[in-house]
Amino acid sequence: MAIRGPEIHFSAVCRGLRRDAALRCAAWLADLRACAVAARGAHGCWRRLKRPRPKGLITRVMSAQGDCEFLVQRARELVPQDLWAAKAWLITARSLYPADFNIQYEMYTIERNAERTSTAGRLLYDMFVNFPDQPVVWREISIITSALRNDSQDKQTQFLRSLFETLPGRVQCEMLLKVTEQCFNTLERSEMLLLLLRRFPETVVQHGVGLGEALLEAETIEEQESPVNCFRKLFVCDVLPLIINNHDVRLPANLLYKYLNKAAEFYINYVTRSTQLENQHQGAQDTSDLMSPSKRNSQKYIIEGLTEKSSQIVDPWERLFKILNVVGMRCEWQVDKGRRSCSDILHRMKELCRYMSSFDSEAHANYKNQVLYSTMLVFFKSAFQYISSIQPSLFQGPNAPSQVPLVLLEDVANVYGDVEVDRSKHIHKKRKLAEGREKTMSSDDEDCSAKGRNRHIIVSKAELSNSIEVLESFKLARESWELLYSLEFLDKEFTRICLAWKTDTWLWLRIFLTDMIIYQGQYKKAIASLHHLAALQGSLSQPQISGQGTLEHQRALIQLATCHFALGEYRMTCEKVLDLMCYMVLPIQDGGKPQEEPSKVKPKFRKGLDLKLLPCTSKALMPYCLHLMLACFKLRAFTDNRDDMALGHVIVLLQQEWPRGENLFLKAISKICQQGNFQYENFFSYVTNIDMLEEFAYLRTQEGGKIHLELLPNQGMLIKHHTVTRGITKGVKEDFRLAMERQVSRCGENLMVVLHRFCINEKILLLQTLT
Numbered sequence: 001m002a003i004r005g006p007e008i009h010f011s012a013v014c015r016g017l018r019r020d021a022a023l024r025c026a027a028w029l030a031d032l033r034a035c036a037v038a039a040r041g042a043h044g045c046w047r048r049l050k051r052p053r054p055k056g057l058i059t060r061v062m063s064a065q066g067d068c069e070f071l072v073q074r075a076r077e078l079v080p081q082d083l084w085a086a087k088a089w090l091i092t093a094r095s096l097y098p099a100d101f102n103i104q105y106e107m108y109t110i111e112r113n114a115e116r117t118s119t120a121g122r123l124l125y126d127m128f129v130n131f132p133d134q135p136v137v138w139r140e141i142s143i144i145t146s147a148l149r150n151d152s153q154d155k156q157t158q159f160l161r162s163l164f165e166t167l168p169g170r171v172q173c174e175m176l177l178k179v180t181e182q183c184f185n186t187l188e189r190s191e192m193l194l195l196l197l198r199r200f201p202e203t204v205v206q207h208g209v210g211l212g213e214a215l216l217e218a219e220t221i222e223e224q225e226s227p228v229n230c231f232r233k234l235f236v237c238d239v240l241p242l243i244i245n246n247h248d249v250r251l252p253a254n255l256l257y258k259y260l261n262k263a264a265e266f267y268i269n270y271v272t273r274s275t276q277l278e279n280q281h282q283g284a285q286d287t288s289d290l291m292s293p294s295k296r297n298s299q300k301y302i303i304e305g306l307t308e309k310s311s312q313i314v315d316p317w318e319r320l321f322k323i324l325n326v327v328g329m330r331c332e333w334q335v336d337k338g339r340r341s342c343s344d345i346l347h348r349m350k351e352l353c354r355y356m357s358s359f360d361s362e363a364h365a366n367y368k369n370q371v372l373y374s375t376m377l378v379f380f381k382s383a384f385q386y387i388s389s390i391q392p393s394l395f396q397g398p399n400a401p402s403q404v405p406l407v408l409l410e411d412v413a414n415v416y417g418d419v420e421v422d423r424s425k426h427i428h429k430k431r432k433l434a435e436g437r438e439k440t441m442s443s444d445d446e447d448c449s450a451k452g453r454n455r456h457i458i459v460s461k462a463e464l465s466n467s468i469e470v471l472e473s474f475k476l477a478r479e480s481w482e483l484l485y486s487l488e489f490l491d492k493e494f495t496r497i498c499l500a501w502k503t504d505t506w507l508w509l510r511i512f513l514t515d516m517i518i519y520q521g522q523y524k525k526a527i528a529s530l531h532h533l534a535a536l537q538g539s540l541s542q543p544q545i546s547g548q549g550t551l552e553h554q555r556a557l558i559q560l561a562t563c564h565f566a567l568g569e570y571r572m573t574c575e576k577v578l579d580l581m582c583y584m585v586l587p588i589q590d591g592g593k594p595q596e597e598p599s600k601v602k603p604k605f606r607k608g609l610d611l612k613l614l615p616c617t618s619k620a621l622m623p624y625c626l627h628l629m630l631a632c633f634k635l636r637a638f639t640d641n642r643d644d645m646a647l648g649h650v651i652v653l654l655q656q657e658w659p660r661g662e663n664l665f666l667k668a669i670s671k672i673c674q675q676g677n678f679q680y681e682n683f684f685s686y687v688t689n690i691d692m693l694e695e696f697a698y699l700r701t702q703e704g705g706k707i708h709l710e711l712l713p714n715q716g717m718l719i720k721h722h723t724v725t726r727g728i729t730k731g732v733k734e735d736f737r738l739a740m741e742r743q744v745s746r747c748g749e750n751l752m753v754v755l756h757r758f759c760i761n762e763k764i765l766l767l768q769t770l771t
Contacts, residue, residue: 068093068100075106086110101131108140115159121166128171138182145179149191150307173200186218187230187305194238201246208243209251215239216262227262227269227501230305236266237313244326253331253366260327260373265501267320268380270313272395272508273301317381324377333370342378342476349375350483372484372493379480383512385473389466390613393551394508404463404615407555408515409562411458411610412627415634416654416661455519459613467613478516510536514559519611523563530556530563554583555616561628570632571770577625578766581759584618587750626656626755632770634664638671645769647671648680652758655689655751662691669695677708682765684711684739686758688746697740700733712739 071093075086087110093103108123127137147160164172176196183189193211197204212235219231240259243249251259303311313319328335334352336344349371356367388395391405457474459467484494503509510533517526537552561576614620630653637646647668654661654668672678687693696711698704712735759766 068097068102071096072102072106075110083110083114099130101127101134101136104131105134105136112163117159117162118166121163124163125167125171128175138179141175141179142182145176145192145195148195169200173203176200186214187234190215190218190231190234194234197239197242201242204242204246205248208239208246208249212239212243212259227265228273228303230303232262232266233303233306233311233313236263237319240323244323244330251330256327256330257369257373260323261497263323264320264373264377264380267313267316268384268501271316272384272506320377324373328370328374331366331369333366342382343472345374346378346476346480346483349378353483353487368489372490375480375483375490376494376497379477379484382473382477382480383509386470386477386515387508387512389464389470389473391508391511394511404617405551405555406459406463406613407558407616407621408457408518409558409612409614409624410518410566411612412565412624412631413612415627415631416657416664418663418667455521456610457519457613458610463615464613474515474519477512478519481516504532505536507533507536518559518563521566523566526563527560530560550583551616554580554621557583558616558621558624561625565628565631570635571767573628573632574766574770577628578759578763580621580625581756584622584756586618586756587753622752622756623656625759626653629653629759629766630656630661636770638667642675643769644679645765647678648682649766649769651680651692652682652686652755655687655692656755658689658691665692665695669699672699672707673705676705677710679710681711681713682758682762684713684743686754688743688749688751688754690744690747693740693743693747700736709736712736 071089075089075093087107090103090107090110093100094107097103104123104127108120108127111120111123124140127134128141131137144160144164147157148164150157167175173196176192176199180189180192180196183192190211193207197208197211215231215235219229219235222229222231224231240263243251244256244259301311302308325335334348336348340348352367352371356364356371390407392403393405396403457471459471461467464470483490485491498504510529514526514529514533517523517529534553534556557576557580561573561580564570564572564576614624630650633646633649633653636643637650651665651668654665683696687696696709699707700709
């Protein structure tokens with residue numbers, strides 16, 4: 001048991017101590033050896049070393065276990081005072097009892113607490129090799145592996161990672177495998193195994209597919225409501241790329257398609273996730289700059305069960321299309337090398353569809369799946385890009401800068417054109433209107449020429465700076481949709497996928513489909529889609545973002561109005577417009593100024609050709625609503641049958657954007673002159689245009705034809721009250737003159753306020769006129 005001084009010195013130096021520290025260790029070990037000798041041979045040494053003497057027992061050999069505990073305890077006591085002395089005690093103890101775990105662990109603890117990476121790593125390796133069954137060792141290894149999975153950058157975590165790196169690769173692999181076997185939590189076990197696969201790619205062949213299937217099974221067992229969950233995220237973003245990019249892993253085609261389907265569902269739901277759902281887990285977050293799909297990753301979104309860093313996905317669309325390409329190569333698709341745009345992919349799929357039937361059955365099946373998945377992903381990405389640009393609030397949190405959504409509507413800018421075009425084209429339908437019936441059309445009566453034809457969409461650069469890209473996305477999404485339903489196989493499979501993904505509950509997709517149907521001119525289907533959209537919004541249990549519910553209701557009302565108008569259902573058009581008027585925020589400035597120069601107005605009014613993306617604001621929507629009402633009433637006002645009420649409504653509405661409606665106003669004056677009289681008792685309540693007032697004042701004169709005008713409320717009673725012997729209504733003339741003078745003084749009023757009051761106060765009368 002004797003320890004020679006040179007051997008002690010050499011041993012200390014070998015353990016990485018400095019020369020001076022080694023000499024100190026030698027001195028301490030010499031003292032310690034003297035203590036050990038004394039402890040064996042003298043009764044007094046027990047008392048001096050604070051060791052109780054066993055009663056009734058005389059022995060010169062101490063219990064090995066007691067000696068180890070004493071040496072370890074002595075070293076612990078010396079750590080705060082003199083670290084080198086503590087190490088000397090432990091080196092002696094280890095030399096005396098090399099098979100004792102507590103001594104080895106205490107040495108490791110001292111080195112770990114001192115953050116000596118290499119020494120601690122070497123001691124941990126020794127414990128792992130010599131004491132593999134000790135729970136304390138596995139607890140320590142578990143702490144280290146947790147640090148490897150932790151996103152934290154604190155000093156302790158970084159030290160533990162560095163400590164692990166000092167271990168031999170074989171030991172690292174074995175450690176991770178054994179820790180994985182001891183994990184009973186599915187998520188923790190998966191993360192540990194994923195750590196193994198990343199560090200040791202050669203293990204992917206053995207464990208990759210099993211891990212992927214375990215994650216998908218766990219997702220089913222845990223009954224996850226959303227595809228965006230911790231299990232699917234680990235599978236799609238972390239495990240799947242390792243599997244499909246490892247050519248040593250043999251996968252059948254049906255399994256690859258299954259994995260591609262799972263990945264597509266996850267990424268699409270991740271990108272289009274609802275902000276209401278996010279706020280339930282994390283509250284308000286910084287969600288700015290999400291217009292571009294590539295910037296969606298800037299939003300802080302935490303998936304339950306994962307850390308914030310693990311929940312963030314950079315360029316999700318790019319990742320998804322990479323998976324598509326890899327799966328395509330493994331399934332022997334006709335895949336072009338290099339990055340391709342969505343437009344290029346769709347063009348290639350259209351070509352493939354044309355000559356796909358000429359291939360043999362196996363190649364035919366492969367290419368059908370290529371067309372299906374490629375076209376489907378182009379559709380969802382393009383539709384999302386369109387919706388995220390025209391209504392970004394769907395994908396933003398409550399703290400994001402307010403961005404006004406846009407709504408797709410039929411363009412009625414030519415409402416001031418001559419009504420004769422419609423008279424010659426739909427004379428039989430106008431007769432029905434004159435008889436007090438609405439024009440209704442079945443879906444078969446819709447203008448099918450508009451379907452499938454490129455219609456021009458008007459949008460202001462001021463409202464949508466990237467309008468060219470947005471409209472291109474809309475076009476690609478429409479064409480992808482049409483291709484998916486062009487072949488029976490594509491139709492069947494795409495429908496099956498949509499049912500499995502529950503796309504009928506995706507609010508953003510329903511908005512896109514509604515816009516697409518309106519673009520196609522299928523207005524009855526668009527109305528049904530809008531009702532579906534309203535039901536979908538009502539079924540959402542999440543609290544709405546402030547104002548979001550009202551905004552969606554306004555969008556639905558104006559689109560319903562434009563669809564009913566396109567169908568010729570003018571009373572329903574007016575009803576939706578008047579309902580929308582209740583949401584208008586007043587005052588709207590500069591309402592009386594024309595929005596476009598008269599020279600830009602087309603000479604004839606034709607509906608169903610162009611569409612317009614308008615901001616969903618009172619300033620933009622109210623003029624459009626008034627255009628719709630004017631278009632509804634002017635058809636009735638200028639029929640062969642007389643309708644002074646409709647003509648009066650037209651005159652009130654023509655004040656907007658004056659003098660754009662001057663020609664139509666002169667046509668109304670001409671009709672009044674032909675009739676010889678005109679009655680509209682709301683005239684002085686809502687007509688404040690000075691040019692119109694002068695024209696009506698002129699009609700009363702001899703030069704103007706002395707037209708009999710009943711424009712005052714209850715003027716019939718006034719005529720009886722003021723009539724004199726010759727029948728000349730001098731009192732009525734005076735009342736008319738005074739009323740006209742008062743009306744001239746109102747010419748400075750905000751016209752939009754006047755017209756809004758007209759719509760609200762005369763709602764019943766307006767609807768009755770179109771009955």
